[in-house]
Amino acid sequence: MSVFVSQATATHSDLPILDLTRFYDPETRPQFLQELQVLARDIGFFYLTGHGLSHARIEEIESISQAFFALDQTEKQRLSMDNSPHFRGYTQLYAENTRNIPDAREQIDIGPELPALPFDAATPLWHRLQGPNQWPTDWDEFQQVTTAWLRDLRRIATDLLHAFMLALKVPENALDAFVTGTPNELLKLIHYPKTELQHQLQQGVGAHKDTNILTLLLQDQVGGLQVQRDGKWIDVPYVEDAFVINIGETLELATNGYLVANTHRVVSPTQQDRYSIAYFISPNVFAGDLPVLQLPAELQRLATGSVSDPLNPLLKSIGQNSIKSRLRSHLSVTAKFYPAQYQEIISNPHRVVGGQYDA
Template sequence: MSATSASFNLPLIDISGLRSNLLSDRMKVADELREACQRCGFFYITNHGIDPQLIRAVQEQSEQFFALPSSNKLAVSKTLSPCNRGYEPLRAQTLEADSPPDLKEGFYIGVHLDEDNPRVLAGRFNQGPNQWPQGVPEFKAVMEAYFAAAFEVSALLMRGLALSLDLAEDHFDPLMMDASATLRMLHYPPQPPHPLPGEKGCGAHTDFGALTLLLQDTTGGLQVKAIDSDEWIDAPPVEGSYVVNLGDMISRWTNERYHSNVHRVINRSGRERYSVPFFFTGNMDTVVECLATCLSADGTAKYPPITIEKHFMERYLSTYGDRA
């Protein structure tokens, strides 16, 4: 296994300037985002605006959920949902090919759509109602409030990314209409003393969508692979911050000018690890086609156009097989 480097620190960006009325303030943040996205596609953000009390409530509710008896959790199993919502037990996902299944359990929440919604009736991918567990009475209200807050930060970051790419600030605004996103609670037990070869909490992978906001506890374990070497960079928790990373859709949109970087989790702490990633996807009908500002010097794009929905269907099939 490659060595881990502590000499390469991920950028830390104060994004409060994106809320400024002054374009110069917003451009200052956009310049920092551009450098981070071209450097590694991973960075920390501070002054994000999400209430610390809400963050603590999310962490508490997540721990309470995973402490429930297996019967409570399996009553809202993701296998009971046609839109991939609910509980996912240990070792249900394999993100790194030719490795053992991931040593984590999770719970998925998305944009709730009633069963009579036209998108649900049409069988659109990952569109439908959420499942909510019994035994944690505050869970639903807390997670819905947090989902809305994380969505707002994602929308703000997308405007910053537009500026960083020399686009109109509202270029990605259509992505917000009927947008899809996933909030996922994750619990990682400690790495076993004698793991299977290649066994990890979360195998090396890139994220599927536009961007991810990761809320970590104090345990650590997240690692990011350096773009130009086989070194793994630790991304330890930084109080009051989020780790943000770009997903495959942004890399594709930018002709790989911006990176969707490989990352993994290995929980060597000896204690339980909890994290809460929010995956912003956007409108599933959106066609992702190379931005004019990112075409190669000869005017070519590295990827053909694709809808976000088709891309997600392909990626889910690759990680879940016929269980998707």
């Protein structure tokens, strides 16, 4: 595998590596921002090193993740997301959908540990995304490690967002109002069991674009993540201690298509189980409509407008964007806590839902 730093040598079979320490150094920052500006538009995916998390910290979260999935199924089911209107907790194999097809993965979703917001028929539906997590019993280390990971990944993601803003020649804090205050962030510990389907692809995660601002993914050496480039699927191999960075549709919308959210998927492993840890940062639940940033004229000329996935259209309402994908992905939760929206989905799978609460 060939990996590289400069975007000038990028090919369709490789992704660039950016070292975040170059952003913190005044001498190397200008070149870092120039590379980020171009590669983020031309490729959309890249590896990030120099993030400040040690190899030991990475091994710790990976160990915690594997230990969780080794728990007895009864204990994992006790934490089922079906208990949570906030879409927090454990999802068993084939219980989450991408583009209406079940994904061959199990996972646990963890967010900031916050109280549920007061809620009635007049409250925007997406306010219900805030709430408490579900934790394994008698395992304080699990909560401590994952909570620390959320805190540190939020710092990295915010620094990277600031780098994006400077690379686009807008104020560093241009989108701070959407990521500070009450956070809307999510940590997913994910397990993809190996499959016996040797001669056909099984959907670990179906092809999709992320709707959030940025995704930071830590993956193991098993492989399976692929990004779509020019109509072809390109492997995204493992790079030690590096995060795979994925631009979300929210940034595509905010930059009027200068930045592009790429379509990606995970193919189920056939030789051994795969584990990954994904962190998603999204606008907070109180944010209003997303602004379109006023880019310099030379960048505006390259902005082609955002391209919405017709099967998961992007909306200007940040809150509605946040809730709609959750409603479609976790239908058992939707059926239990959002029955009106569930009926809309099953009666018309391509209709956008996620407005006011209507139980």
